[in-house]
Amino acid sequence: MKNKLVFIIGALLLLIPLSACNGKTATKSDTNGQTKTVKKVTKTDRLLNKFSKKVSEDAGTRTNGGETTYSQFFKKSGHWNWKLSSSARGTIATGRVISVVPTSKSKAELPAYSLSMKDGSGKKYELSLKYLDFSGVGYSVKTDYLSISGNYLTCDTATSGKWITGAPDDVQGKWSTDFYRSSSFKDSPYVKTTLNIDGSSIGESNDMYNAQYKMTAEGANVGINSGLSYKKIGNNKYVLKSYLGNDDQPNSTPMIYQVKVLNSGKLKVYDYPESETLHPYSSVEKNADSEYSKQYNSQTSSSETSKSNGSDTTHLSKSDVKDWVWQHMDDTIIGKNNNGFEESDYYFDMAKDNDGNLVIDVRENHSTQNMKDAGADPSSTPRIGTFRINGKGYLQVQSDDGLHYRTVATVYGQ
Numbered sequence: 001m002k003n004k005l006v007f008i009i010g011a012l013l014l015l016i017p018l019s020a021c022n023g024k025t026a027t028k029s030d031t032n033g034q035t036k037t038v039k040k041v042t043k044t045d046r047l048l049n050k051f052s053k054k055v056s057e058d059a060g061t062r063t064n065g066g067e068t069t070y071s072q073f074f075k076k077s078g079h080w081n082w083k084l085s086s087s088a089r090g091t092i093a094t095g096r097v098i099s100v101v102p103t104s105k106s107k108a109e110l111p112a113y114s115l116s117m118k119d120g121s122g123k124k125y126e127l128s129l130k131y132l133d134f135s136g137v138g139y140s141v142k143t144d145y146l147s148i149s150g151n152y153l154t155c156d157t158a159t160s161g162k163w164i165t166g167a168p169d170d171v172q173g174k175w176s177t178d179f180y181r182s183s184s185f186k187d188s189p190y191v192k193t194t195l196n197i198d199g200s201s202i203g204e205s206n207d208m209y210n211a212q213y214k215m216t217a218e219g220a221n222v223g224i225n226s227g228l229s230y231k232k233i234g235n236n237k238y239v240l241k242s243y244l245g246n247d248d249q250p251n252s253t254p255m256i257y258q259v260k261v262l263n264s265g266k267l268k269v270y271d272y273p274e275s276e277t278l279h280p281y282s283s284v285e286k287n288a289d290s291e292y293s294k295q296y297n298s299q300t301s302s303s304e305t306s307k308s309n310g311s312d313t314t315h316l317s318k319s320d321v322k323d324w325v326w327q328h329m330d331d332t333i334i335g336k337n338n339n340g341f342e343e344s345d346y347y348f349d350m351a352k353d354n355d356g357n358l359v360i361d362v363r364e365n366h367s368t369q370n371m372k373d374a375g376a377d378p379s380s381t382p383r384i385g386t387f388r389i390n391g392k393g394y395l396q397v398q399s400d401d402g403l404h405y406r407t408v409a410t411v412y413g414q
Contacts (some may be wrong), residue, residue, distance in 0.1 A: 058151040060252040133256040135270035163229040174351030175278035
């Protein structure tokens with residue numbers, strides 16, 4: 001009887017689900033009624049899975065004569081680990097992740113974490129892990145352990161191809177969000193974010209508008225940046241990368257935008273706390289004052305019909321456009337006192353709007369010697385005015401309220 005009882009108890013124990021002994025698993029039934037063991041996905045899994053590919057160090061932080069290191073988070077025997085290596089030195093550092101603690105203070109900040117680590121010899125150390133962009137394309141690691149610090153992009157794997165200078169043709173241009181509400185300022189309840197992408201840099205600003213959708217404050221640009229390049233990571237999907245500062249003194253940390261060109265002609269940007277869809281920029285704001293608009297348009301039409309368009313100004317080169325705008329800057333947006341600045345002291349950002357007009361944003365180029373001598377802030381590129389060439393080929397300057405344009409020339413060179 002005793003042996004029979006032991007056999008029965010043993011058989012019952014075999015029927016106890018294994019998941020009861022492991023808090024990291026759960027059970028569920030498939031379509032055939034069979035029970036399967038499913039591993040529970042933790043917050044650490046969701047975080048480090050993004051960085052589980054072996055990726056090469058970004059050029060901005062390479063040291064030791066330009067040595068390329070490789071970073072990878074990986075799971076082994078149910079535990080997350082991290083490894084840093086290089087072709088020259090082999091394995092440089094390893095560590096098992098003991099715990100992960102968020103260190104960013106709000107959702108408006110780039111996500112950041114402190115990882116408690118333990119190396120193979122049992123030595124403990126702290127590893128700082130920080131996103132370089134909200135979409136998680138890039139991350140940085142930093143620790144006093146072996147004085148390690150570097151930036152890594154998840155698209156820099158061994159098979160992802162090389163970076164291409166500039167930006168894709170279908171991404172280049174000026175893009176903007178719709179108006180959205182802001183609670184920061186009562187007098188300026190609306191904001192519009194503008195993203196300007198050309199062949200060498202990226203400009204981004206947040207402009208403030210009042211209840212009548214008239215601009216009240218121009219947002220500061222992200223700053224002078226250079227070395228723009230891109231990688232294609234999917235169908236019409238790209239990663240753009242540039243560095244704050246000019247070509248002579250670039251910052252080591254890249255600006256990163258993950259974007260996708262949609263079939264609707266809009267641009268989806270993932271580098272925000274929530275992904276945003278931008279449309280081609282239009283300088284004509286909505287809800288303009290009707291009486292003022294009628295009066296302005298009447299004056300403009302009268303002025304335009306009294307002039308003749310003696311050349312095809314709808315097909316000018318970028319250099320021609322810059323020269324034509326520069327010719328009329330003194331008597332429009334700068335004034336007679338130009339303080340000796342030259343055309344090269346300004347950026348002329350060009351993009352087509354929804355109506356096919358060529359819009360030219362003029363910004364100060366604070367990286368030139370003239371601007372430096374004048375004490376200009378090297379971290380900003382303030383907009384000083386906007387021009388456009390309309391469908392008739394007329395050069396027009398935007399009014400101070402940003403709602404209207406005035407024709408300043410109808411013939412190139414005049």
